[in-house]
Amino acid sequence: MKYKAKILIVEDQYMEANNLEVMLRRADYRVCTVARSVSAAVKIIEQEGPDLVLLDIQLKGRLNGIDLAKLLSRKNIAFIYLSGNSKQQFLDAAKITRPYGFLAKPYREKDILIMLEVALYAHQENLSLAKQRLDITADRNMGNPAFAGMIGQSDQIRALQQHMLRIASSDVSVMIFGESGTGKELIARHIHLLSTRARQLLICINCAALPPSLIESELFGHEKGAFTNALDKRIGRFEQADGGTIFLDEIGELPVDVQAKFLRVLQEKEIEVIGGKTKKVNVRVIAATNRNLQEDIIAGRFRADLYYRLNVFPLVSPPLxxxxxxxxxxxxxxxxxxxxxxxxxxxxxxxxxxxxxxxxxxxxxxxxxxxxxxxxxxxxxxxxxPTFGHLPEPAGKTAIEKSHLRTIEEVERDHIIAVLEKCNWKVYGPGGAAEILGVKVPTLNSRLKKLNIEKVRVKSSDKGLRSHHKG
The missing domain is CATH 1.10.8.60 (Helicase, Ruva Protein; domain 3)
Known part of the structure; x- marks a missing residue:
């Protein structure tokens, strides 16, 4: 039997650590001795040399997971955070340590395994990149037609160009994160021009601009008569991009049902034409977003499996x-x-x-x-x-910063409450909250207790039931 990478679990909750270990061994990963604290983890790292660490943010004792993450970064060991009842201050501090991902408790086995594959792949790419530093000077930028129009000599732009050159020749999926107006489409065009697909088409789509009723037809095409008003056959954008690259801007705007069909394109390399047969396509996918997709995943607006398939190699388009x-x-x-x-x-x-x-x-x-x-x-x-005149007063904060950034706990709590209210607070059985959320009843009951969610009857002036947050 061929074993995969060696994983260290740093988790002080026995049941959660045990469940993780079972999942990993079942997927043929090698598992180190489970560590219950930072000090125990340090010893195990020295003795067993893990390839990746699944790291709980909040651990019992003086040191927490963020403290251990700093050591892992110095040793070039990849790590993924496990987070449950984490406050925003912990999450903000955790992001600074540059993890390869976050897994929100309770987590599904499929999500864990996909994130592990993505993290291990990305870590190997980063290690290779560190050994092959590409010194991209301004002169070389001006002489390379692929970077024409990509103006800048800052450290952020040079680092971005290094990564673009590194991944251009691969067919790996790319996710570009960045605020509106930072040039995400320009980055996608340069990656395409640097790739072996440069002689083929680059098809660009703004998902936010597509009417919901036409998105599936626009992406995958339809046969004549497939639905009302389908008077002619339509070739979808994926089929048009066959052999080339497709760029999906504002990917977070795709409806969940279309996300499932898009996932099939990534997994099976085929599209299902509306009213027709499935067709094989050879397309490199580049996606972009200015949204917090991890928050959308928790809220049920974006599929976790699609996110991990797309986010094989993330790029960040820096704000001006x-x-x-x-x-x-x-x-x-x-x-x-x-x-x-x-x-x-x-x-x-x-x-x-x-x-x-x-x-x-x-x-x-x-x-x-x-x-x-x-x-x-x-x-x-x-x-x-002579002057730019009266510039608008600086907002001081971006739109994302202005809004209240909720913790994972708050997002999860609101989502669970919404599901409970939808099914009239039925927890188990057909149509119950546990079935809708895709979790076991004991797991849901545990989360209800952890998040202090209880059902109370409100004043007679308010109809129905509402949740009450103790605290």
């Missing part, structure tokens, strides 16, 4: 406020480009205008910068832009 040293290059680029289109002879900006740009946070990112330069050229009469 985090790479302001690139502003002079970007402004010069847009001035040259827009002046040519508009027939103007603008050659640069004043020191005052540059200072204005450096002091602004650019919540709309590169798209906002380009629009501002365009407007300034159209309204100005001089050969340089």
């Amino acid at each position: 406020r985090e790479r302001k040293e690139d502003l002079p290059l970007l402004i010069d680029h847009f001035i040259a480009k827009i002046s040519k289109v508009e027939g103007r002879s603008v050659t640069g900006i004043s020191d005052v205008a540059m200072q204005e740009a450096m002091n602004y946070d650019w919540p709309g990112n590169i798209r906002e910068l380009e629009n501002l330069v365009h407007r300034s050229i159209l309204l100005g009469t001089a050969s340089i832009i």
Whole structure:
């Protein structure tokens, strides 16, 4: 029998650790001695040398999982966090340690195994990348047509280009994370141009712009007469991209039922045409989002298995406020480009205008910068832009930061309550909450107790039942 990687479980709850160990051994993973504390884990790491660690964030004792994560990072050992009743302050601190993923308790065996495969693959890619550092200089960028239009010399852009070059020749799925206006589609185009598929089509789709009733037909196609108003046969976008690359922007906007069919494309390399037969397709998938998909998974809006299939190699498109040293290059680029289109002879900006740009946070990112330069050229009469005028007051925080960022516990609690209310607080049996949530009754009862969810009858002025949070 061929065994897979060696996994260390660091978990102080006996039943949860035991269940994890059973799952891993059943999948032919080698399992180290289970560690109940950070000190025990350190000894086991030295003695048994795990390839990856499943690490509970909150452990009993003076040191927690985040403390151990720092040691794992120094030793180049991959790790995935196990999180249950974790507060936002713990999650924020955990993200800084750059884990290969989070598993929210209670977790399903399928999710654990998929995340392990993805994490181990990504870790090997990162180790290989570290050994083969590609020194991408500005001169080389300008000479490489694949990076034309990707302006910048900041550390963030250089690191991003290194990763793009590293993965371009592979057919691995790529997920691009980033705020609106940071150039996620441009990144996808460069990856395609650098790949062996460059001579084939790149099909770009904005999932948020597709009407829900037409999404499936748009992606997979339909036969004539397949449904009302299907007057002609339609070739879907996946079939159009056969042999090339498909870029799905705002992937988080796909309805859950379409996500299931998209998952089949990734797993089976085939599409199911509406009203027709299945067809094999050879397509490289690049997806992008500005949403928190892990929160969407917990809320039931995005499939965990699809997320892990797509997120084999994540890339981050940095916001403009985090790479302001690139502003002079970007402004010069847009001035040259827009002046040519508009027939103007603008050659640069004043020191005052540059200072204005450096002091602004650019919540709309590169798209906002380009629009501002365009407007300034159209309204100005001089050969340089003297000022950008009255810039909007910096919001101070992004839209995501402005909103209340709920903890995993809060999201899970609200989701469970919504399901309970939908089934009139029936916990077990056909149509009960346990069946809908896909968990065993004892597991659900345990979560109800852990999250302090109980059913109470509210005042007579309010009809029905509501949940009550003790605390």
